Amino acid sequence: MTIGDGHDLRSPRFAGDEVLEACYDNERVLQRGDSGSAVRKVQEALIFLGIPVPETGASGNFDEETELAVRSYQEARGLRVDGIVGPETIGSLDEEFVTGTSETLLSTEPKVSDVPTPLFPESPVRTPRASPVGPARAPEVPPVEAPKVPRVSAPEVKIPQAPEVPVAEPPLMATQAVPIDQPQVHVTKPITPPMTQLPHTVDSQGRKFHSAGTWRGSNYSFEAEAGKSIRLELRNLKTTESNIRVKTNTGEIRESVLLPDTLVNLEFSAVSEPIIWRFYFEADKKDSLIEWKLYSNWIPGESK
Incomplete structure (x- = not known):
């Protein structure tokens, strides 16, 4: 080096x-x-x-x-x-x-705290600084009555404002954890927890990236407002395989074996959109660590 x-x-x-x-x-x-x-x-x-x-x-x-x-x-x-x-x-x-x-x-650039809380960067467009203007000096005069020197002030400098640039952000998944044995409840606006945000991507069926997160432990659940065509992508981040079972509030059930660092895609569908999807996960290991991504033909923010 x-x-x-x-x-x-x-x-x-x-x-x-x-x-x-x-x-x-x-x-x-x-x-x-x-x-x-x-x-x-x-x-x-x-x-x-x-x-x-x-x-x-x-x-x-x-x-x-x-x-x-x-x-x-x-x-x-x-x-x-x-x-x-x-x-x-x-x-x-x-x-x-x-x-x-x-x-x-x-x-x-803002200082980053050690607290594990997501921070969002400022715009890279910086406001230009005005050049400093030094005070004017009074002219030298003979040792007689000194004339009064008018005070010179710095000219007003207009600082141009940086143009606002719209930044397209991926929609955040609306989710709310629900125990597996709890009866289904009508939800009008799910709660949104912290999650990993990534740019939009589109799969071969035209479904857009909706949201992503990490599933830990043997039981997990979340809710999402999405379309009638859903693809759930799962990746096992552990070094041992894991047997998983996914159930939705529409009555669909999918089971699969997740090998280490291997992708598995699960398809789900409904008769109308948008719909509040509720997913229930079960794994055979208490220390499972699974990364999931949700793709949908409709995402929040699009016309219904």
Whole structure:
């Protein structure tokens, strides 16, 4: 690893960090089990970009939550999804923060808290600063009665306002946890918990990305306002296989065996839309860790 060889990280957030520079030079990687300030910088950058590390926050420890956040970032940016910070991933993160001068970045970028709460980045468009105007000096006069020098004030500088740029965000899934043995209740507006937000994608059936989350433990449930054609994508993040069973409030039941790091797609349908879908999950292991993504032919915000 050589800093200053022309192949270096450029953003003030990462430049000069020996571990991250080595990752950029493809001499090492950051992955689950690693720890230190380099891991903390990556976690802070992900939180700043709106991809949370839900439980640990910027702890400096590369755990399962950090790996899931890295995977979400890689999928959102069209990178190889492996949960490892290598030259491609750190290079993409570095480009996210190469905006304006170093002084502007360091003075305007908000500090990231260690509290595991999702933060949303400010607009990269910065308001230009007015040039400082020094006070005018009175002319030198002979040692007689000094004339009064009028006070000179700085001219008023109009600061142009940055144009508002509309940012398209994916709709958030409306969800509410419901015990499996609880009878179904009519819900008009489900509650929305924190979840991973990703850009819109469309599958082969024209269904758009709706929402995503992580299922932990043996039992789990959530609700979603969606269309009549649903695809539920599941990935087992554990190193052992897991038998799962999914039931909906429409009476459909799907069962499957999830192999480690393998995708499984489950299809569901209804007779009308929009509809409040309720999903109940059961797994044969209490320590299961499953990532899910929901795709629908209708998502909140579209005309009904």
